[in-house]
C-alpha cells in the first residue's frame with residue numbers, strides 16, 4: 470500500500486505534483502478560472518469587504534501564505550486565525566465577510582466549531598476540504614475540494630500543497646472579478662501554475678543531496694527558520710514539519726523580529742534555515758542571515774535560482790526554480806519537507822505516526 474516507498478510520508482510527498490495538478494486542472498476552462506462550487510457571482514465577490522481564514526496547524530500556514538496573495542491580488546483585507554483562538558475572541562464579521570475554513574480531514578473539532586460560529590454570525594463560509602463528505606464539507610455553505618486523495622501520514626504534505634493550489638485559484642479569481650488582475654497577468658500566472666507540478670518533481674528528484682545534508686544535523690538541539698512575508702509563512706510550515714516528526718525543537722521567526730529576543734538562543738553551530746523567495750526582500754534577509762552568522766550560526770538558505778548573492782551569507786544553499794512570486798511556497802516547501810523527513814528517518818523516529826499526535830484532531 471506504500472507503493473514501494475519506505476513511508477507514507479515519502480509516498481505522499483511524491484504524490485504532490487499530481488495533487489497540485491488535480492486541484493487546478495478541473496478549474497481551468499480554456500484560459501479562464503472557473504470555480505463553480507464557489508457559488509458566488511462576480512457581483513457578490515465585488516461586494517465582499519473582508520476575508521477571514523480559519524484553520525489549525527499546517528492548514529493555518531496555508532492561510533498565512535494566502536493572506537499575502539489575496540491582499541496582493543484582490544486588495545481585500547484578510548485576517549488569519551487559528552480556529553481554537555477565533556472561537557473564543559468574539560471576532561468581528563458580518564454578511565460581507567467571507568470566512569474560509571481550511572481542513573484536510575474536514576473533521577478538526579475547533580475548525581468545525583469555528584465554521585458553525587461564523588455561520589451563526591451571518592458570514593458566508595467556504596470550506597477548502599480534502600475528505601469528501603466530511604463534516605466541514607457538509608456544513609460549509611460552499612466547498613472547494615482539494616483533490617489530493619487520501620493522506621495517511623500524520624505530517625501533511627500533499628494535502629498542504631493542494632490547499633495552496635486551491636487558494637491560488639481563489640485569489641486569482643477574486644483579483645480578476647474585482648478588476649485588479651489584468652488578463653495578461655492572469656495568463657502569465659496560469660502559465661506558472663501549470664509549470665508547478667514538473668518543478669516540484671524536479672526538486673524531489675534531488676532528494677539525495679538533502680538527505681546528505683540532513684544527516685549532518687541529526688543531533689541538533691534547536692533549529693530556527695527565518696523568513697519575511699510569504700517566506701515567513703513557509704518557515705512556519707518548515708518548522709512544524711521538522712518538529713512534529715523529528716522531535717527537534719524548532720521555531721519559525723519573522724527574520725526582522727529575531728533581534729528582539731530570540732537571537733539570544735543562537736550559539737556556535739546552531740542551524741538557521743533562511744527562506745528567501747521574495748526578490749524585494751533579498752537584501753533585508755541577507756543582512757538578517759549575517760546577523761545570525763556572526764553569532765556562530767550555520768546558515769542554510771532556500772532561495773530562487775539566480776540569487777547567487779545569497780552565497781556570501783550562507784553556508785549551504787538550496788536553489789528552487791523560478792516561478793511567480795505568489796507561488797513560491799509550493800516549491801520552497803519541498804526541500805523543507807525532505808529535510809524534516811530525512812532528519813526523522815536518521816533519528817529512527819516513527820515518521821508516519823509521531824508520538825502524541827493524531828491524523829485528525831477531533832477534541833477541542
Ligand code: M6R
Pocket residue numbers: 525526527528571572573574575576577580623624625709710713828829830
Ligand atoms: O485535518 P486538518 O487539516 O483540519 O488538520 C489540521 C492540523 O491538525 C494539521 O494540519 C496538523 O498540523 C498536521 N499534522 C501538520 O502536519
